Amino acid sequence: MKELKKDIVIVGGGPIGIACALECKKRNWDYVIIEKGALTNSIFNYPRNMTFFSSSEKLEIDEIPFISNKSKPNRDEALEYYRRVTTSNNLNINLFETVTDIKKEAGQFKTTSDKAVYFSDQVIICTGFYDIPKLLNVPGEDLDKVTHYYKEAHNYTLQDVIVVGASNSAVDAALEIWRKGGRVTMVVRGEGIGERVKYWVRPDIINRIKEGSIKAYFNSEIKAIKEESVEIHTPEGDIEIDNDYVVALTGYLPNFSLLEKSGITISDDQKYIPTYDPETMESNIEGLYLAGVICGGMETHKWFIENSRIHAKLIAEAIEKKQNVKA
The missing domain is CATH 3.50.50.60 (FAD/NAD(P)-binding domain)
Incomplete structure (x- = not known):
């Protein structure tokens, strides 16, 4: 050398x-x-x-x-x-x-x-x-359908996509995937969208959630990721929803x-x-x-x-x- x-x-x-x-x-x-x-x-x-x-x-x-x-x-x-x-x-x-x-x-x-x-x-x-992404440390995180980086929305069109997180990157991904025809669900550990989200974007995501265009589970965490679904722990109890991709943008x-x-x-x-x-x-x-x-x-x-x-x-x-x- x-x-x-x-x-x-x-x-x-x-x-x-x-x-x-x-x-x-x-x-x-x-x-x-x-x-x-x-x-x-x-x-x-x-x-x-x-x-x-x-x-x-x-x-x-x-x-x-x-x-x-x-x-x-x-x-x-x-x-x-x-x-x-x-x-x-x-x-x-x-x-x-x-x-x-x-x-x-x-x-x-x-x-x-x-x-x-x-x-x-x-x-x-x-x-x-x-x-080095912060991992969810849940079963199924190593599946090919899971990514900790987001590049573009096209491949998520007409797919059931979970976006994990409520930071700038997660919010940007959720909005773009939804606008490109993806069916988006957000899973957020906290009680709401992050306060540090870009001020011109934050109202957009909040309104999309309020109108039901984007589904959001707050105070919630993913329990397990499966080939065709994801288990989520919510304040109302555990649920399992259909899923094609998980975009985990947790930092x-x-x-x-x-x-x-x-x-x-x-x-x-x-x-x-x-x-x-x-x-x-x-x-x-x-x-x-x-x-x-x-x-x-x-x-x-x-x-x-x-x-x-x-x-x-x-x-x-x-x-x-x-x-x-x-x-």
């Missing part, structure tokens, strides 16, 4: 990883981004017709203008924007390469991937949270195992928040920094592109300050 020396290794090629690379380039640091999937892999895996909650200017990085057709861009516009930023700035990024281990040895980091070993003075982890988890293997301490409560200095984004391991959604642990709604863009600049300034002290 080849060995490479870099000043900084950035793990994660999403918007925040790109922002970190831009800060490195400004300072002429020798860096590399390592991304296990496609460029901005999480956005690539979003539903094809998804519209962002944030406006385009709040998704901009390094003050590079993001022009969209409407005030709130869609998935394709975001992919085009971050692709253009990456290619026009000739950023050094290795795609479809998975980091398996990060260790600090003799004051230097050794980052191991499935393709190479990198030695560096600093490492920045900005891996997001979209890769996703960060890759805690990589953090733990690297030596980063994580809170022992249910939030699993990693240790870092909010002024420098440096973890409890000197020279190992965190950026983006990963900083929120299980609170994946806390950090997003709009409010974590600044992490890249904080990290670069912190590294620069250390270098000046040593000089």
Whole structure:
């Protein structure tokens, strides 16, 4: 396996990883981004017709203008924007390469991937949270009819579809599948549609439920998934309904195992928040920094592109300050 020396290794090629690379380039640091999937892999895996909650200017990085057709861009516009930023700035990024281990040895980091070993003075982890779905942990979840990701509605036309969850992704999926001719039933653990659902979408789903176009079971959970039906536990008792597909959009988890293997301490409560200095984004391991959604642990709604863009600049300034002290 080849060995490479870099000043900084950035793990994660999403918007925040790109922002970190831009800060490195400004300072002429020798860096590399390592991304296990496609460029901005999480956005690539979003539903094809998804519209962002944030406006385009709040998704901009390094003050590079993001022009969209409407005030709130869609998935394709975001992919085009971050692709253009990456290619026009000739950023050094290795795609479809998975980091398996990060260790600090003799004051230097050794980052191991499935393709190479990198030695560096600093490492920045900005891996997001979209890769590990929160499972229902019920019988039948491994059936082919069950998915934890939603792409488009066409294949659900004229089908009995259960959408699990009441977040933005679940609501978007339920409405789109219904509008494309699917028979939609929502199963929601809470008592209503989530308060953080996009303000222009929330009334739509509530009205569709009220008029009976979309059936919803609140304070309910799936008990078991079968080939042609699903068992649901409701406040009125257990029921079994016909079903062709289950779209379980109950959220996703960060890759805690990589953090733990690297030596980063994580809170022992249910939030699993990693240790870092909010002024420098440096973890409890000197020279190992965190950026983006990963900083929120299980609170994946806390950090997003709009409010974590600044992490890249904080990290670069912190590294620069250390270098000046040593000089």
